Amino acid sequence: MAPAMAEPETGGMVVAGAGQGGLQVAESLRAEGYTGPITLIGDETQPPYHRPPLSKALLNGEVTDAQLGIRGLDFFERQRITLLTGVRVSSIDRAAQVVRLDDGRCLSYDGLALATGSRVRPLPVPGAELEGVFGLRTLDDAHRIGAALDAAERVVVIGGGFIGLEVAASARKRGRTVTVLEAAPRLMARVVAPFVSDFYADLHRSHGVDVVLGAQVVALEGSGGTVTAVRTADGTVYPADAVVAGIGIIANDDLAVAAGLACDRGIIVDDCARTSDPRITAVGDCTVRIADGAAPRRLESVQNAVEQGKAAAAALLGRERPFTAAPWFWSDQYDVKLQMVGLSSGHDRIVVRGSPAERRFSVFYFRDGALIAIDSVNRPPDHMTGRKLLDKRVPVTPEQVADESVQLAALAR
């Protein structure tokens, strides 16, 4: 280990956070022709890996850790990207252009990217610290949950968002008794229309999950330090051997806040991933983007991390490569694939295309007559076409969408 107060090493480009976004910054810097030193620093022990399968294929036992890796170690060598794992960036000295690591090392930088991601929002109720209560963010978390699901009889999932519902589906696949407790009156309420929420409540119930809506969790109960039950505001007690909470995330903006960068529940960036310091960019879950004069928003998705990563690399090299594509996201639950593109908030009309009864349909969201988002259930072509329609801002009417004889792909060309 290097001694504390060592002289700063390297210079060049430094990336804090070795997840989806950080890796993209490092790779894109090379792809953009940067030849200087690149250091990618991550506090997890694994090299960067795909997180989405954690709640899906990994919990279902379909993939191993090694298969989740995004790049192999020789890739980093070939690209001359120095990957430091198991070490945290603990502070940034913007005046000196130096980052300090928690093992005592210091690195100077010409350009810095913050890609520190997010952490799970802790349950704000008594008992949250009991054994057998889990959040899901990392590979280690997923292994702990997997082991708990092996041993548990009854699993209670708190939060009916994507992660909670994917975990519920995986737990059912393992034959566990599963209850989902959601505080809102419907599932995935923040992002999808009531129509889609209802579809998913039915889907989970048809697989034997007890979906309880409007359920305010007030306490977790335990015995000998281990969770035994979840209690809701109406006094109901749900026995549980394992509890998985998926109630949202908190952006890891602490480093940026401490360094005096503009933050508002996330590091504020523009379309080019630039922060309020011209030498520092930020990408992915730790950011809040201000664009088109619209309200600041945080997107928690692979696409966002990747596209902002490309934008950040360009910005660090003094180029502008704004990320303006429509956001997209997917979720796999049982054999049902949900693919979403655009942001549906503020819609004033929805049109359904396809057949909910056959579990193949898309919901098209309109605002002031303009298409703003599409949620597709087992209809990949609608999603892929929709990305083109939204990216190119092709005018599409509700009537066209409602009419199955209208070829959307033809409109997108």
Next chain:
Amino acid sequence: MAKITFISHDGAEQVVEIPTGWTVMQGAVQNGVDGIEGECGGSCACATCHCYVDETFAGTLPAPSQTEEEMLECTSSERKPNSRLSCQIKVTPELDGMTLHLPETQS
């Protein structure tokens, strides 16, 4: 293990050994094969792992699922009869020696 050859759109060749049970996409991205992105991590949700399978093997692979079939309708480069999503091809020893041609663009 199977040795799989990737031929990029401009003719560059890269041979990669991929363990049995992995998907072709997983082997390609970990080895940094240019032209396979694999953005969704293999969920059959992004179509950035499109490839063309050489004739001798195209027939021996299990047929694509309906989801893969429908995603293939929407690839950014031309869809051909031998188009596949490489995240849906599981490596078996029988695939040793397979050649895959990569499309011009993935997104």
